[in-house]
Amino acid sequence: MKISRVEAIPYAIPYRKPLAFASGAVATADHVLVRVHTDDGVVGQADAPPRPFTYGETPTSIRSVVTELFAPAIEGLSILDREQVRGRLERTVGNPVAKAAVDMAVWDAIGQTLGASVTELLGGFTDRVRVSHMVGFAEPAAMVAEAERVRDTYGITVFKVKVGRRPYRLDVDVCRALRAGLGDDVELYVDGNRGWTASESARALAEMADLGLTMAEELCPADDVLGRRWLVQQSPIPFFADESVARPGEVTRELLSGAATGISLKTSRTGFTTSQRLVGLCEGLGVEVVVGNQIDTQVGSLCSAAFAAAYELTSRRAAELSNFLDMTDDLLADPLVIEHGELKVREGPGLGIAVDPERLERYRLDT
Template sequence: MKITQVEAIPFAIPYRKPLRFASGEVHAAEHVLVRVHTDEGLVGVGEAPPRPFTYGETQESIITAIDKLFAPEVIGSSPLEREAIHARLNRTVGNPTAKAALDMALWDVIGKSLELPVTDLLGGYGDRMRVSHMVGFAPPEQMVAEAERMRDEYGITTFKVKVGRNPYTQDVAACRALREALGEDVELYVDGNRGWTASDSARALQEMSDLGLTLAEELCPADEVLGRRWLVQQCTIPFVADESATRPAEVTRELLGGSATAISIKTARTGFTASQRVLFQCEGLGVEVVVGNQVDGQLGTMCGAVFGAAHELTSKRAGELSNFLDMRDDLLTEPIRIVDGTVPVRRLPGIGVEIDPEKLAHYRQDR
C-alpha cells in the first residue's frame, strides 16, 4: 500500500460565542482537514487547528507546509514507514499541528487497512474517556451557569477554569463562585495561558488554597525561567506545562529544569506518534499527564479520546474533550455524544469517524 495524494482543505465553522482566554480570542473554527489517500482506495483523516498566538501557525501556513513541504516527502511511501516519514518531516522545524494532523491521518489509514481501531493499535487500555469541560472568560454568574449546564446535561464533573486576567478582581472570584455553586464533588483546575506573573500566580494560588484545586496550568510564560521555577517550588499541586512543552525535548527541559511537574498532551500538536513519546517520558519520570484540547472540532476531539483511552496513565484524569460543543456544526457523519460524562471510543477501523461530504462542501473555504 502506497500513499498517492495528501490534501489540505481549509474549512471554517462559527462558534456559538467567542472563545476568550489570556493568549487570544477566536470566533470561528478556521481549521484544516488533512486527507491521506492510498492506492488501495483507503483515506485517512486528521484535523489541524491553527493557533497563531501559540505556535505561529495559520490556516494558510498549514496548507502551504503540507502542500509544498510535507506531501512531496510522503507520496510514494507506505503509511507503515512512520519513522522514515517523520524523519523527513522533521527536517522542517516547527509546524506542529500540520505534522500532527498528517501523522493522525496516517494512523487512520493503518487502522483501516488492518480493520482495527487505532486505540487498539496504540495500546487498547480502555473504551472511553472521562470529559473535562473548559469554562472560559465571562462574569462569574455566567461561568457558573455554563458549568451547571454541562454537569446537568452531560454529566461532566471536571472543569478547567480559564484564568489569566486580573487575578484579584476577576479570576479568584470566578473560581470561588464555581466552587460555592458546584460543591465539593466537582473537580476544578486552572489554566492561565501565560497571563499571570509568577508573583501574581503565587498570591492567587494562596488565596485559592481552600478551593481544592487539582492542577495549575501555564500560569506564567515559560521564558520567565527563574520566576517560573520559583513558582513551581511554592506550588502545592501539580504544575502543568502545556504551550511550553510542545515536543519531547521541551518536555524534558520543563520537567528536569524544575519548571513543571506535570504535562498536557495534545494530539493536535504531537499527533499519535510523538504523543506516545511524551507519554512514555512522563511514565518513566513518574509525572502526571492530562489530555488537553486545542479547541478541536469533533475529528480532533475523537483523536484525543482515542489516544487517551488507549493508555492507563492518560485514562486516570478526565480529558479536555468538550470544546466542540461551542461549535455550531461539524464535519462528521455521526456526531460525538458525551454520555454520562464520557466520550466512548468507537469500535470501528481507524479513528472511527467519517467526513460528511455535503458538510465539507458547505464549510470548506477553497471553493
C-alpha cells in the same frame, strides 16, 4: 499501502460564542482537514486547528506546508513507515499542528488498512474516557451557569477554568463562584495561558488555597525561567506545562529543571507518533499527564479520545474533549455523544472519522 496523495482542505465553522482566554480568543473554527490517500483507496483523515497566538500557524500556512513540503516528502512511502514519515516531516522546523494532522491521518489509514481501531493499535487500554470541560473568560455568574448546564446535560464533573486576567482577583472571584455554585463534588483546575507573572500566580494560588483546586497549568511564561521554578517549588498543587512542551526535548527540560510537575499532551500538537514518545518519557519519570484540548472540533476530539483511551497513564485524568459543544455545526456525519461524563471511543477500523460530504462542501473555503 503506499501514500499516493495528501490533501489539505481549509474550512470554517462558527462557534455559538467566542471562547476567550489570556493569550487570545476563538470565535470560528478556521481549521484544515488533512487527508492521506493510499494507492489501494484508503483515506486517512485528521483535523489541523491553527493557533497563531500560540504556535504561529495559520490556515494558509498549514495548507501550504502540507501540500508544498510534506506531501512531496512522504508520497510513495508505505503507511507503515511511520518513522520515515516522522523523520521527513521533522526536516521542516516548527509547524507542529500541520505535522500532527498528517501523522494522525497516516495512523487512521493504517487502522483502516489493518482492520483495527487506532486505540487498539496504540495500546487498547480502555474504550472510554472521562471528559473535562473548559470554561472561558466571562463574568462569574455566566461561567457558573455554563458549568451547571454542562454538568446537568452531559454529566461532566471536571472543569478547566481559564484564568490569567489582570487584576488576578477577577479570576479568584470566578473560581470561588464556581466552587460555591457547583459544590465540592466537582473537580476544578485552572489554566493561565501564560497570563500572570510568577508573583501574581503565587498570590492567586494562595487566595484560592481553600478551593480544592487539583492542578494549575501554564500560569506564567516558560521564558520566566527563575520565576517559574520559584513558583513551582512553592505551589501547593501540581503545576502542568502545556504550550511550553510542544516537543519531547521541551518536556525533558521543563520537568528536569523543576519548572513543571506534569504535562498537558495534545494530539493536535504532537500527533500520535510523537505523543507515544511523550507517554513513555512521562511514565519513566513518574509524571502525570492530562490530554488537553486545542479548542477542537469533533474530528479533533475524536483523535484526542482515541489516544487518551489507549494508555493507562493518559486515561487516569479526565481529558479535555467537550469544547465542540459550543460549535454551531461539525463535519462528522455521526456526532460524538458525551453521556454520564464520558466519551466512548469509536469502534471499527481506524479512527472512525466519517465526514459528511454535504457539510464539508458547505464549509470549505477552497471552492
